[in-house]
Amino acid sequence: MKWINGFYLICIFLCATLSISANEHERWLQAADSLFRGGNWFEASILYERAYYTSTDARGRIVANLAKGEAMKEMGEFSRARRDLQRSVTFRGDESLREELLYQLALCAYLEGDAAGARSYLLQIKHGFEQMPRSRTFLLQGLVIIEEERWDDLRPHLENWFLETNEPSEMRDDYLYAFDNMVAELGGIPSPRDPDRARMWSTFLPGAGQFYAGSAGWGVLNAFSQMAALGGFGLMAWNGYYIAGVFAGLGPFQSLYFGGIRQAGTLAEQKNKSRMDEFQAALKRFLLDVAAQKQQ
Amino acid sequence: MNHHNQRFNKRIKAGKVHAITAGVFLLLLLIMPGLQASAEAPSFFIEAAPGKQEPVQSDADEINMRREIDFILYMMGRGDLEESLFLLQSIRGPGIQWQDSLHYLTGWVHYLRKDLDTSADHLLLVSQESPVYRKSSFFGAYNLAHSGKASKASSVLSSMTIEAGTMPYALRHLQMSGVALLDRDFELFARRSENFSGRYHVMAAEERRMMQHYERLRDMPGRSPFVGGMLSAAIPGLGKIYAGKTGEGIVGFLYVAALGLTTYDFYRGSGAGHPLFILSASITGIFYFGNIMGSAAAVRRSNNELNHEMDQRILFDMHIPLRNAFN
Known part of the structure; x- marks a missing residue:
């Protein structure tokens, strides 16, 4: 009799404690979901953290953590979302949840600007979940490839994407044709201008470095201002104002000359960045359009 | 027969106990949803029930409040300061016994956010009965000193009741000496620093350094912007060299x-x-007089920089013992 009573008492204790705490976690989660749906991301993130805090099992914690990650992403707090999601990285159990966690980590890393970090999470998904459908990761992988400027990998990746998602061959060809066409319209992969070469050009021929960097206007202005300063020096010296010529003519000339050399390098760097940004943005738009069309 | 009856009675009794336990188990399963509903309100935050503004709270409120504070401490530990502050501000109608904890926590979150003025406002509301009163007062005074309210900091420190000959007593002397030095009141500092004993390791080094700051400030030559300007009038640029x-x-x-x-x-x-x-003479004149004005400004700027640097050092040596003593 004793052991039967003991069994009942243990059951009562476990039922009461576990179901109350499990229920509390659920309640916080529900309240957070309702705030999230209302667009109150900050408040929702606190309640998701509360659900994480009160959860008694790893599954409950990862569910709350993933939901909190969504709220943080809505707030634009990608770095913090990644930090929080990282807490559940040791989770083992539900494979789909673990895959979701790694995907969210990759997405947050990409949105945070850490393409290499995103690539590492995507590799974990690729090798750890071979049986899972990869349709979702293709887009993110493509974006990471663009961000990392791995141009040789981009087209094979697109082909692989269309192949693995069972795209009809005509559609596949259309997409690839559109991609090639777009790259050609953009003038191919931008070839960067060498800032050192730009500086060297300006050293020997004032304004030439600016032309090389692709800023003809600055090149003309630079060459003209340096000639004007030198002309001023010549004119003053011709009229016998040697000291004034040195200070009012050669002084500004040396400033313009050395400043011009520095500016040529800076312009080349800026131009490289803006051209690459434009090219990457166009490619990303293309990938997003493809993903949107495939979803329809 | 009797023996048989006794065994029979025992069985009946045991069966009753068994039935009661099983009954409780079933009952619990049935009423579980009700229990869960009362375990914690799913509302966002802790809130006193209507008509519960009086200081005495029920046990459930007390438990909820403790859990809330635990959660806030957890959030603070994670460095989620905005969230902690939001949670603290969302607590409505807390019992009087929780006021000190809330003032302290709010002040501490502001302190961690480096919002020292607001931090002082909250920390100085902690009552003398609270176990964190001393810490709150010391940090509140430090925050005031850091915000440039030296006299207010001094009066907060003087109003604290501390037994003589104890560590907090020595700590208060150090803090008050620091405040006097921030005020550049050398006479007051000299009086207060007489109590530096070097007995407590949490502040012995800072006491020594505070004396060095005092000596450096006392011997620091005051550079005059007028002299700087005049030097640049004599030889352009000399005033700036004078300013360092x-x-x-x-x-x-x-x-x-x-x-x-x-x-x-x-x-x-x-x-x-x-x-x-x-044209040339006009431009030269503008540059010449500009140089004179610039030299005077450079002396003023240099004095301010030096004073600021000294203030930072003093505040640093006031802060470290507080962190050592209370954390």
């Missing part, structure tokens, strides 16, 4: 000298009435 900005002084001298030589060249070639001479 040697590089700026040399560049200033070179500029004025080059312009002066250019003006001289125009004067030599064309005479005083030539427009080039007048």
